[in-house]
Amino acid sequence: MMSFSVRRISDDSSRRRIAWKPLLGNVLFFARPLMQLYGAWRQQREADERAERRRHALRIAMTVAAALALAALLWMGTARAWMFLKTVGLRTALNIAATELPRDALGHTNLLLLGQGDSAGQDLTDTLMIASLDARGSSAVLLSLPRDLHFLERKGLPDGKVNNSYRDYKVRRRREGLEPDAASLQALRDSAQEIGSALQLDIHGVVKVDFEGFVQAVDAIGGVDVAVPEDIVDTQFPTADYGYETFAINAGPQHLDGATALKYARTRHTSSDFDRSARQQQILKAMAARVREQGLLGKARTVAALQSIVAEHVETTLDLGMILALGKMAAESEGGDVHAMQINDRNGLYEGVVEPGGFLYTPPRELFGGQSVLLPVSIPEFPVTWKQLQMLKRLFIDMRTPYAWNADIAILNAGAKSGVARTLGNEFVRYGFPVGRIANASMPDQETSFIAAGGDSALDAAKFFGAFLDLPVQDMPAGLPAEERGAVTIVLGEDYAYTPFQNLSLPQ
Structure with a gap:
């Protein structure tokens, strides 16, 4: 039987090694500002296109x-x-x-x-x-x-x-x-x-x-x-x-x-x-x-x-x-x-789909003589009220300016109760506001919730939603990655307690 042996060809392995970790760190260090600039440019371009469609x-x-x-x-x-x-x-x-x-x-x-x-x-x-x-x-x-x-x-x-x-x-x-x-x-x-x-x-x-x-x-x-x-x-x-x-x-x-x-x-x-x-x-x-x-x-x-x-x-x-x-x-x-x-019945309840205008639900037919009807979703469930639709009317018809801003919203959980970011995000969607991201924040947990604007063009929107949700407006955290940010970023900290929009007071 032929025997085989294995030996090292060369002991000088250092010549072929590449320091990947430092190199990757340097690339990310220089690329992150470019990625942030690109993200801001893309948001502005999309906003301009949406504005032109509304004018048309x-x-x-x-x-x-x-x-x-x-x-x-x-x-x-x-x-x-x-x-x-x-x-x-x-x-x-x-x-x-x-x-x-x-x-x-x-x-x-x-x-x-x-x-x-x-x-x-x-x-x-x-x-x-x-x-x-x-x-x-x-x-x-x-x-x-x-x-x-x-x-x-x-x-x-x-x-x-x-x-x-x-x-x-x-x-x-x-x-x-x-x-x-x-x-x-x-x-x-x-x-x-x-x-x-x-x-x-x-x-x-x-x-x-x-x-x-x-x-x-x-x-x-x-x-x-x-x-x-x-x-x-x-x-x-x-x-x-x-x-x-x-x-x-x-x-x-x-x-x-x-x-x-x-x-x-x-x-x-x-x-x-x-x-x-x-x-x-x-x-x-x-x-x-x-x-x-x-x-x-x-x-x-x-x-x-x-x-x-x-x-x-x-x-x-x-x-x-x-x-x-x-x-x-x-x-x-x-x-x-x-x-x-x-106005529709895609209300997001029971893990269902949520869409703008999703304030209705279908009650059992036997309660209405076999008819298929739609009723307003009420908080609390009984008695049936139009409070959510009345708040929609106040925001969408009376105020309407918050919809003209069309500010993309990111909602991040940074210490709040599990699931509360999704609940708040669904509420924004129901009322017709664009929500681009709902996720856990990569930043450390925060004791206090806050809102940050992604730039000067979103400052009015951030101030409005800050007053509406009773949250302070502060600078965007420097370490927050660009992909987690929105034109308006809402960070939910340990102090956050969800309140339905119908129970909030509109800013004057």
Whole structure:
């Protein structure tokens, strides 16, 4: 048997050894500031892009308002009004005819927008949205309510869903002796009063449009272009004769006529009513873009067609002067912020998904005669209250500035009870604030909680949230890695005790 032996080739191993630890330490020492600079640059770039998207959305909203004002002017008589516009110009015409818009104490005009089905829908409202505009037209807030939101108490009516309110109040007013048109207008006001009272919001007017008007309006502007995010095949799309048909549309860019746009907005192929609301907003934005890009406001025939549709398919408590005032606001607006949110049931309870607007839950059907309804999540659980939604209204509609900052928030646990950072983070998300990181801090435990701004641009946001949470604002810890920081960083120390937002006081 052949034998083998092993021997060292060279004893001089030091020539090939590399001091990896010191080298790596030097690399990290010089790289960390560069990484921090890159992170700050990326945050600023993303903030600039988000701001431009918000300005674009407001321009779209104001284009719609201007179109509505033009249609209102044409109620004077198409030929006479058109000559008037050609002579004095749109802005002068609006200044002459517009009245002062009603406003709440904060200078906001709040409208309730309703979308209604055809006669088979029995006066049920399919779409419910609050639109709040500030006096200068520099910001707008859109808050969508799901049709299954249930009111346990209604003035003069038994409990019921919000999409039944217009119908039920209309029936009540007819029984009281009002003529059909007067009963319908009063029912719109009653619905606005019901929703406004629950949210503690003054609602100054209501606009209701039916499905046929939607279809005709899309056709009148030559259709709309949308990007469909996924293939849709709905084999149970309802028809006018109470049957079903298959509605199918492919993902990608699509040009839709009125009938197809309505089906796309109404299909339940995707998961919920909340997805339908997103598609409805997509169609409305596409309509506004079409009007603006094609210069349709300057074409008398198109505007006259829209005016005819408005007269037949739109009902509103707004008078002519208020409509023209909205158009004046649109004409004078130079862009600003638009914030949108949908109230939903993705509330994060029981380790579920949490999303902005997640303030509702589904109670057992047997408690409501087999109906599927949505109720506000309450703290404590009983009795059911609207306290969280009222706090959302105060932040999102009344104040709205904290949403314009759009400051990315990092929440770090540095000595607080386990899980409390996640609880606070979910609360921020529910109220619509961007949370980029929830984690345990790499820094040592802190006795005192605090908030730090990632730069001068985030200082106002840090001060606001510091006052809201009753936490001091101090400098960003020098040793905190860049990947753990946000534009606003909240460090929860040993002294931190979680309090729901509904129980906090807003900074003045």
